[in-house]
Amino acid sequence: MAKKNKSSLKEKKGVSISEITNLSSIKAIQDKRKVEIDPVALRNSILNKDITALSRAITMVESKNPKHLEQANTIIKGCLPHANKSIRIGITGVPGVGKSTFIETFGTYLTSLGKRVAVLAIDPTSSITKGSILGDKTRMEALVKDENAFIRPSASGDTLGGVARKTRETIILCEAAGFDVIIIETVGVGQSETTVHSMVDFFLLLKLAGAGDELQGIKRGIIEMADAIAINKADGDNLKNAKLAKVEFNRALHLYPEKESQWAPKVTLCSALNNEGIDAIWDIILEYIEITTKNNFLQKKRNEQNKFWLLQTIENQLKSDFFNSPNIKKELAEQLKLIENNQTTPFAAADFLLKIKSEKSL
Amino acid sequence: MAKKNKSSLKEKKGVSISEITNLSSIKAIQDKRKVEIDPVALRNSILNKDITALSRAITMVESKNPKHLEQANTIIKGCLPHANKSIRIGITGVPGVGKSTFIETFGTYLTSLGKRVAVLAIDPTSSITKGSILGDKTRMEALVKDENAFIRPSASGDTLGGVARKTRETIILCEAAGFDVIIIETVGVGQSETTVHSMVDFFLLLKLAGAGDELQGIKRGIIEMADAIAINKADGDNLKNAKLAKVEFNRALHLYPEKESQWAPKVTLCSALNNEGIDAIWDIILEYIEITTKNNFLQKKRNEQNKFWLLQTIENQLKSDFFNSPNIKKELAEQLKLIENNQTTPFAAADFLLKIKSEKSL
Structure with missing residues (x-):
């Protein structure tokens, strides 16, 4: 503190501090930023499929600043009439099942069909580790570069409910930005699968074939939630085991009563690495959407999900007000x-x- | 109203109306009743295994009169230090599985071992139908007459939570009255099985053997909750099917991850009608109690159940205050x-x- 003249700030002789930090330029930058956060303009940019605008709006949704949140709400409200038009797919599976590779291959397949694909994540641990399942985008090299794909890591938050809300709002923004398919990935920590299940149309469980006894150790209720189970890495020496696993999973699905959707959950094999069986999964999803659109289950499910989130948000707030x-x-x-x-x-x-x-x- | 002299009240000539209804005798009866509702005395009578006192206290627990409820709370508080000493067993199964016969045979077996057995019920429909599973006591002829058995129909109530609270409080009273085994029966309407499961030590699912495909149509989560599955009516021509069903249920139980209790749920055959396999079920329960007492799971479970009911009651009240x-x-x-x-x-x-x-x- 006493060595004033030896301040490291003085090291660079070519540029004076005042030149870099003069107040008027700071103010100019700040003003520019302020101007840019115009909810109506931002919404219009989103509707024009401007990805930078979409990213900024999501950042506002994820902000802790009450003013940003208020603006975010305005943007979301403006986007709502243009939302609800995508197919929302939840994907889960234990670490090592190949989720990133699967999403890379599956997403690339969809963009090759002319679809625009947004990939979000719900990772309740991201607030602790500051990392996130999708944080390591290098695992999805092709999809990251794909101009018809948009990848966004999990929001962080103190509660799963908080993270879920931000993701739900992000879905609306992505749909308004014209994405046809929204993929929501989760690692399945705590209640995160149930959370994802309650915001998607179709829930896909990725599994690996092991040495028999496939169902041991599966988290309770997961199989019940699955609209399809895809046994990944069904290639090479693994193929035989994968086929056996398929039989066992089919039997397990058979144990549950018929679903209200009239959809009988499917078990299928794939190899994301070899790009095998990926098209079949998309066909399954399309079949599901067709059936549940016809029998009106899809709309009913979305309405119920909305009602669930409304009640859930209120209940959580009431409890948190009380117990805190x-x-x-x-x-x-x-x-x-x-x-x-x-x-x-x-x-x-x-x-x-x-x-x-x-x-x-x- | 005009035919005063022909009132049917005048038919009995031997006794004048005034004699029956004179105000002082009414007051004497009322006073006597008032004196009798002395919470401390009632509690002492309960501790002395006075069944009439127990019944009266339960009626107060079930009352809608705030003053009775206050007195009931005093009695319960006084009983608490003497409670918690029974084995609490939940029993469920679809109508037709033979629950009443099973409880009759099982209860009678227990009293023959010198146990005192209380049978309660949780029937969320009883408030609508005014009937109750245990209402028809004629189906438990022997147990009703057994002086070491106490049978009480389901409390009625507007909500399952309300019925559950009354049953939980009744358990305390029964335990204070020295009952060694509390059986809580439910027909399994709505969430009633989960409710019963959250107030017992051991949860028994009664099943019938059918024509294969036993697991179809079983309510979600029930198998997961069961500490044992007893296939009833395993007699005569039915025995072969029952044995097949046992294999299938064992496989289904095998699908779930190991329980925290370190207890592996059992499947067993019985015929309540022929009094076969009933002792084996009691042995299973005793084995469960021994294991979970040793590994301290039983106490932990009861503590967690208490915490669950505390939080549940608060949450329900907060929600009901808000949404009503x-x-x-x-x-x-x-x-x-x-x-x-x-x-x-x-x-x-x-x-x-x-x-x-x-x-x-x-």
Whole structure:
């Protein structure tokens, strides 16, 4: 602090500090930025398929700045009438199943058909690791360079609900920007598969063939959610095992009652690396969309998903308001102790806590 | 009304109306009743295994009268230190599987071992039909007469949560009254199995053997909840099919990952009618209790169940306060319409509704 004259800021003799940081140029840059965040203009650019505008709008959706969020809401509202027109596909599978390679091959196949493809992700761990499943875009080299593809890593957030909301809003923006297919990937940590399932039309589970006993260790409820199971890496020496796995998965799917969609979930083989079986998966999805459009299940599902998200958001907020109140936090811990010591029941404790809260808000 | 002298009340000439209905005797009866509802005395009678006192306390738990409920809470609190000592068993199965006969035979077997057995029920339909699974006690002739058995039909209520609370509180009372085994039966309407599962130590699914394909049509998640599956009516011509069904159920159970309890669910055959295989089911339950007591899972499970009920009760109340507000009801319908017409998102609608509510409560 005392060595004023030896400040490292003085090292570069050619350019004076004032030249770089003079206030008027800073202000000019800031003004330019301010002007650019015009929700109506940004929305119009999105409708004109301007990817830079789309990215900026998504950044605003993901912002923590209340003003940005307000602007984001305006943009989303403007995009809504132009949304809802894509096929939304959820993809999950354990690490190592080849999700990135699959999305690379599948996405490239779709753009080769003239489709525009957006790839999003829900990764509840991204807020902790600061990484994200799609962060390493180098794993999707071709798709990243494809001008008809748009790849966006998972939003980060403190709660899965928060991440989910941002992703749902991003879907609307992407659809308004004219993307025909939205792929939402998840690694399947915690409840993330259920979250993805509740925002897509079609849910695809990627699996590997192992040494028999395929179903052991599969997370509860996942098979039930799947509209199709694709056994990846079904190539070379692996092909025989993959075929056996197909039989076993078909039997497992058979255990569940018929779905309201009247869709019987399919099991299929593919090799994303060798680009085999990828077209068949797309055909399955198209068949699903055709059936569920005809019997009106697709629209019904989307309406129910919307209602679910509305109620879910309200419930989460009500709970978070309640349980995050410092007063309740303290008393809750106390009541839990009393319950454990058989001094009160869960119901008497609940009544007590609700009474505290309502007295406080009076 | 005009025929005063021909009133049917005058038919019995031997006794005058005034004698029966004189006010002082009415008051004496009422006073007596009032005196009898002394929570401390009632609790003491319960601890002394007085079944009449137990029944009265349960009636108070089930009452809609706030004063009775307050007294009920005092009784429950007094019973709590003497509760938690029974084995709580949930039993479910579709109508026709022979639940009543099973409980009759199983309960009678337990009392023959010197156990005291309470049989409760959770029947979410009982509030509508005014009937109840256990209402027809004639189906459990022997158990009804057994002095070591106590049978109580399902509480009625507007919500499953309400019925569940009353049943949970009744369990405490029964345990304080010295019952060693509490059986909770459900027909499995709606979420009632999950509700029962969340208040018992051991969950038994009763099944019938059919013509193969046993797993078709089983409600989602039920098999996952079962600690044991008993294939009932495994007698006579049915025995062969029952054995086949056992193989299939074993395979289905095998599909799920190992449980935290370290308990591998069992499949077993029985014939409640012929009193066959009933002792084996009790042995399975005892083995489960032994394993989960040793590895401390049982206590952990009960603690988690308590916490679940505490949080559940609070959440239900928060939601019901919110969604039953007339203002919110009206605006919610409006917002749902806007969502369906792509004029707002579920999230913007939720924000709007939450804002209305918080502004109103200020």
